[in-house]
Amino acid sequence: MEVLEGEEGEVPVKQVVVGICAMEKKSGSKPMKEILTRLEEFEFIRTVIFPEEVILKEPVDKWPLCDCLISFHSKGFPLEKAQAYTDLRKPYIINDLEKQYDLQDRRVVYSTLQREGIELPRFAILDRDSKDPSKRELIEGEDHVEVNGVIFNKPFVEKPVSAEDHNIYIYYPTSAGGGSQRLFRKIGSRSSVYSPESRVRKTGSYIYEDFMPTDGTDVKVYTVGPDYAHAEARKSPALDGKVERDSEGKEVRYPVILSNAEKLIARKVCLAFKQTVCGFDLLRANGKSYVCDVNGFSFVKNSSKYYDDCAKILGNMILRELAPTFHLPWAIPFQLDDPPFVPTTFGKMMELRCVVAVIRHGDRTPKQKMKMEVRHPKFFALFAKYDGYKDGHVKLKKPKQLQEVLDIARSLLGEIEQKRADPETEEKKGKLEQLKSVLEIYVSAKEEESNNKNEEIETDFTSSAPLT
Structure with missing residues (x-):
């Protein structure tokens, strides 16, 4: 301190x-x-x-x-x-420094990943330094190799056991022209070259694994602690070996959103190797995500966020x-994700990270409602008939019930035509005609059991004041 x-x-x-x-x-x-x-x-x-x-x-x-x-x-x-x-x-x-020794040996890396239950390509280890003959058995055919009894058909991948050795070979079947793609650390604009050589290397120890058919990209994941992972995709060096670069000469990277399963993988890798800041490679193939390499301490090259x-x-x-x-x-901060302030020419300003929208289509039938106030005794009699006074309201949905409402509307309209209706009922003539028209349509449809099951009509009577 x-x-x-x-x-x-x-x-x-x-x-x-x-x-x-x-x-x-x-x-x-x-x-x-x-x-x-x-x-x-x-x-x-x-x-x-x-x-x-x-x-x-x-x-x-x-x-x-x-x-x-x-x-x-x-x-x-x-x-x-x-x-x-x-x-x-x-x-x-x-x-952790001790674990960094593990990261230098791909055999230990793969063993650790297996122990943590993390998906790996199917693999076998050819250990030519081992004294155990069963660990250094290699039988090579034209389009396959058998490593310690495990068969790998071409295309397959051959990786040196030393993580410091980046000379990784991919061998192709004769049906695809044979030969091999030889990957290496980027030199200028190249990250691999094609070779007509189809035979595997005869010296050194290697991991042999299935070639995973991706969409032509590798996903690079960078953790900062077990709860944070940043991911980017790049063009796979196995394609043609040419590195994609932008106008500033930097390798082109594409933003990637990790799935929940991939975030869990990132957490497991970070904790298993005790590396707070850690980079590793993911291959997305066959609907799954496989870890194919763990690099240890790695930084994203060009991201202010x-x-x-x-x-x-x-x-x-x-x-x-x-x-x-x-x-x-x-x-201790209550929340680590404070507002995202970023430096600009006008000082520090908040950065818009995303816009979330909830959008609903507008293709729907609007509700068709009609309201009218009634005071005629015939409506109150109907209200009482269906126990409206018990709950203060009543819903009439059955054809027979709606027919009764229609009969009342027709009766009152008849009284208006015969000049026998009271003034208040005469004022409701327009509403009563509208009610009659609607009920005639829907009562008829109900009786005929209309095919449109989504359409229904209900009459809701509510008592808003005590009757005298």
Whole structure:
């Protein structure tokens, strides 16, 4: 922990020191700089990058002090020294160092994934270094190989057991022209080349697995803790080996929405390998999602939203763990997903993340209602006949009941024509004629059992005042 001296009269500010221990190519990369800049916005966090010269040449007791360590393996990184440093200083670890040895061996990775119940392509391991003959049996045919008794028909994939070796071959059947597609780390605009060679490699240990027929894309997933996963799709290097790049020379990526099952896979991968920040590859094929590689510490290359989310999650995670120990006046956020403020030329403004709309079609028949107030004794007699006084209202839906209402309407209209109706009834002549017309149509339809079962009429009488 570092204590910053304030101005005279001010209380010194305590800060958690977050150390970044990685090769300079990684610690100085744009994604890392973007995330560290955002981490520094936390009042109680300060970051320090371990110089590569110090990491490689100085003993661990000479390394910078820190309270929290973000350290990850890449080519040339002395992982054992980083472990010795954590044993000496006991910092809070973001990505487990011991598990990073597992990530360097695809055999251990696949074994871990199997143990966690995560879907994998069907595979077998040819271990030429094993003393057990049953683990190094290979029989090769024209269009298949048999590895330790497991048969793989072409097309199949051949992966070196070392995760540091990216020379992965895909072998094609003779019906498709034979040969193989040879994948490698991107060099310029190429990520693979075709070779006419159809025979598998005869030296080294490999994992053989079924080729999964995807839609020509790979899904790259990036976790930040078990509850956050960002996903992107890219053109599969197995297609033609040509890397798609945008006008700025960056590889083209497409946004991907993960299914609930895929989010659960991301959670399992993150927890199984104890890597808070972790990348892995998904293949979507045959209606399922398969994990085909776990890369360990990986960042999204060009996404401001990811940088914001990653820094926020890591910052809150670090302070939640260390603030109580160092007695920092930091309150746990009620909700980690605060309003998405983004920097613009006009200052920080809220970013619109999505628009949710609930839309309903308008193809429906409008309700046809008719209301009229009646005071004639004949209506009240009908009201009483069907126990309207018991509940204060009555619904008449049966043809016989509607016929009775129709008879009353006809009777009152007859009285009006014969000049025998009272003035109040005469005022209702228009309404009574409308009621008569509607009931004549629907009573007739009811009696004939109309085919339109969705149409019905009901008469609802409600007593709004006591009768005298």
